[in-house]
Amino acid sequence: MATRREFLQLGAVTAVAGFAGAPALTAARELRFKGNKGFSPKTGEERKAIPSACWQCVTRCPFVGYVENQRLVSIGPQMNSIRTEGHLCAKGQAGVNQVYDPDRILYPLKRVGKRGEGQWKRVSWNEALTEVAARLEKLRDDGHPEKFMFHYGRMKASASKLIKSVFLATYGTKTIGNHTSICEGGKWTAQELTWGSHYDNWDIDNTRFVLNFGSNCLEAHTNHTPIAERLARALVDRDVRMVTFDVRLSNTAAKSTRWVPIKPGTDLAVVLAMCNVVMEEDLYRGEGENFLEFCKVTAHPDATVAEKVAVLKSHFAQYTPEWAEKISGVSADTIRSVAVEFATSKPACLLSYRGAVAHENGNDTERAVQTLAAITGNIDNPGGRCKAVGASWKYPHGPKDKPKAKKLKILDGFKGEAAFPTHHMSHHVLKMIKDGRAGRPDVYMWYCYEPVYANGAVSENIEVLKDESLIPYSVCVSPFYSESAALADLILPDATYLERWDWEDMVSPSQVAEYYLRQPMVAPLGEVRDFGDVCCELAERMGFPLGFNSKEEFVRESCEMTPGVKDVGGFEYMKAQGVWHDPKAKPKYYSYRKHVKLEALAGDGVILDDATGTYWNWHKSKAKSEEEAKKKGYAHTKNAYKGYVGQQIGTSTYSGFKPDKVNKSGYFEIYSSLMEEKGFPPLPTYTAVPSHETMRSNELILTTYKVNVQSHSRTQNCKWLTEIYHNNPGWINPETAAVLGIAEGDTIRVTSAIGEMETTAKVTPAVIPGIISVSHHCGHWEYGRYASGNKSPMASDDDPDLKRKWWVRNGVHPNWIIPNNPDPVNGQHCWMDTVVTVAKV
Amino acid sequence: MKDQTDISGVSERREFLKGALAGAGTAVAAVSIPKAARGAESGTKTRYGMLIDVRRCIGCQACSVACKAEFDVPLGKTRSWVEYVEKGEYPNVSRSFLPRLCNHCEQPDCVDVCPTGATFKRDEDGIVVVDPDICIGCKYCIQACPYDVRFINPITGTADKCDFCLHRVSQGLVPACVESCIGDARIFGDLNDSHSEISKRLATNPVSVLRPGMGTEPNVYYIAADHADESDREKGQHVRVTTHREQEARR
């Protein structure tokens, strides 16, 4: 096995100082080191400190909660976390508000009267679960378990394993929806097409330059605080320069060395032009050229590096900076100088997110971004764009004899809508149900998900969810009375994340895995129950006990069976400490350069696919025989990627870039045969956003964004956050406002093809002309009094702050007028493409 | 163990005042506050201060919420907040952040105007505190503070403000806003100790304080603070200050 050290001896990279070893504590952190303690300001008594993990956003930071008289009073950073290095954002700290939101649902509620009328009666858990179990049992016994659709928004780590991999798998439905396509699923698909399993970790700690396309990572990100705290440090302590391309001066753009305003949907042109500069000016030489050995750049897997360079030079020749300037509005000089700085700063880190990829051309934007990082040698290296490293927990898998699960084909949109919907098309699920041709669920249950609020085309979502002929029975699992919950037949009150157990595994930006635990801060309020526990009971009621009786038991067993965690003391250790990482572990880089052992290549069922040079085990695919496997080949055998073993490159076989979800080779695929077969250009290629090509002069592009104190839809009930951010006027550049006759504070009407909304204008130079930018987060019409002003059924009045709520406006929700358009390659929701007209009311 | 209220440093004073009230023979008895009552005398005096490196502040509001939670500050009131300052003309625009809190001034006008002695600057560490048991809520200190950091707590009816998390600092912790700061932008420490991190950084960086013309001599310092204000608009420059408070305008 080639270790990183051996690799370095090969001389393939120039020395990069300071990346080895565990993350060092900064001086500032040493100043804060005596943390993980809390005291009452009133009595001076020490508060009980309980380590746990956040859930306000998907970053799921470890934290320490402080409890006084059985009441959670505050949440602070976990000083021993290597991911957050002892930092916690505003949202995390405001988690206290989730528990004590006076509008929480504390008891199972059953609809009385018409669906959506808002009439509820309190029922017992026994009554609720008897009803649910009866319906599910009937579906299963009728041979249609797939008619039970389970749709989740955020379900991670132990919750995902228990609910999806154990409970739903044992029940037998695979009609399981997620929400990734309205998040950044397209980015993940593009990564799966290039480097296999998704998620790019940005190694900020070791980088010398940061180039950012459309990520607001200092405000919101799937790894927000770990990235933000490192970036803030890098920018000042190491004078790392950062250039951000964004349509809006986000806080990230504001903190960057330079903000480059760019027209929405044209990041692809700029990235391609940067690739052009790198190839034209021979800036790929060195690390980039070395990395090309691991890249697929032509249809032929065995092309030489020189041939690859020639192909790239030829392909990118068309994308000159001057060409890109015309499209993007970014000057050719800027493109050239930033490209040169990026390519010559070693190492440099390339960031991309929804601002760049949530467009109809988003798939190739992300592929182009991957390419730019690849040809400059900034892939999976210290300081570059790295393969994600997270905890690998072991867990009890439940009953052995699981049925062959069935599913309704309503998860991936209409046939042919997207070529590779590897993260599904959740924003089309309700549309598919309305259509009905692919079948409809009899029971539609959603968990930690807001189908009404979070998807585009809100009116249609409401229409479908309200229609009992389309969805006969709906169950909402939620701690809060959301817009979606209001349309359910039954609401099962879930525990908040501060009242439940979980193990967690989110990506570590230090490239060393962190294992961490979530545990209850307080006993669940009212009769709320963690849905994991409810699944255990439902399974028991339906005659397939899972082998553990609660999430706590599941988590405990996981702790006792996971290597490393069990060795330091398992569950009890994790309860006391909250976090664990292997102190001897070295940061993981260059994972693709591992040599595959000969024994592995000689294993049963392992064959070499000549067309791709990929070794794979056909047993793990859907192939019935070796002959069939060989005949169809790796690329065309269903689930062949699951049998991936290694990639032959020259005379060696490397672990390569392991595929996930698609039968990509082990190469880093700049050239994608899979794309080609579906009729798309195999190399990253410019296409304009179609709707932007036909815009009239009075039309603007509507883009959305997130702010630092709110998550997309589930934090607005947190009074401390909503007090800071509760209104979202539309940002308009003064130049555009002048043309439209709009002044600061004017009421404006924003009209799209599917609807209109009224908001106020914020005339600001912090946004590019020609667009209107409206944040998510606001405009709730349920979710309790702090979020919307509306009281939830059976809510309490025991929060004295209710009468001190001083803000009247709750903002607007742009999703009412944003249609659910999917990216044709990956199905990603094209959030940033909506064309609107804006007029003063 | 010491009386638990000792951590706020006000108990002795409180007892003294109660004694004066109980024994209230004449008003003269309470005419002057003995120096000892202002805090235990100790050898070397600490002078706590804070340095906020605005270059590292990402405007994330972690400090604002940390403070809300630490003291369960009622809605509408703020001990600690972050202002956004946006200025310039497209495309030359900037947004910078200005975290705000009590400056724990060397010359605190709020202390000078307090008619009951409820607010005072602690001799032992320079923290300006309010004793809610004494404060009557006359709002004079609120008027006197040039930084708008004081408010009437609607629960106690008394003046309230940042106290540098005295209850934490006295236990060896840093203030809650410092602990959670994502950018490590806040350095808290003893200005009288030349070896403290804050002293070192103050010595080696250009720093500023807010409204130095007020003569209050703040102990909260800033590196790279943008002192632009909406009043600069009169000069034709676009400046937008967002306070993120119920009090929308910077006072």
Added chain:
Amino acid sequence: MVAEIYWGLPVIFYLFLAGLGAGALTVSAYVYLRGNGGAFGEDHVTVARYGAFLAPIPVIFGCWLLIFELGSFQVGDWFKWINLYLVINLSPMSIGTWLLTLFIGTSLVYACTFVPFMPMLGLNREGLKRALAWVNVPLGISVAVYTGVLLGAMAARPFWNTPLVALLFLLSSLSTGTALILFARAMLPGKGADAAAKKGFHHSNYLLTFSDTLLIGFEIVAIFLFLIFAYLTVGDVRHAISVIMLGGSLAVPFWIGVVAIGLILPALAELYYVVPKLVYHREFAVPRSIELIVPAAVIVGGFMLRYVVVIAGQITGPIGI
């Protein structure tokens, strides 16, 4: 600009009422001390009596308003204001508290000495009255001045941070105090209606009115100085003063309420009646309606002055950060 007004109407009324009472007491005590030897003649005791009876009422009512406005009182700590008496420090409010307490005490006893049937517990009524009058002149002036010093003590409030506010409040107190006595005398002219008494009454009114005219004149000078110095100063003060200048949010209440109603019009009206006597030694004769309206306008103007100053100080502040 929306600014939180921490000191609202109760405090404004208090500052006005305290000044009114202080002014009335000062005038009463002064007139009494001038006594027979002064220009007031026999009527001096009558004038002094009006002032003595009136003075404590607005002050006590104002103090009650002030207590009502306290944050502690509003959350149900009814007696926490007693903490004010635990300390004397250099806070203008602390000094003011003691002054007011003293004022209420001496003004009440002083008023009692004017009540014929009030037992004097063996004390010499006239001696006591005279002694209290000696105390009450400086005390009244002190209370009037303190209301201005209270506002003026803070650098954070550039509008207030000038000694002219205290001077203005003092002048306004004396003027409104005089007007209060004139108003009361017009409303309740008393019984003795013989010719001599009438003459005395008119003569006293003339003197009071003339004094008031002078005070208003000084006030106008003080306001002029206040404006001109602020206007000529670069920075916070000029910025602050802009709220009462033309186009400012308080321009109307200031120029109409304070200057026109409270100063110019009463001064003109008073001059109209005072000048004939002053210059030509004609009879001082004022229609009863004018006797009522002019002092009323002065009193309203005095209130408007407190209103404008207190609000303006709070909606302005140091510029820049």
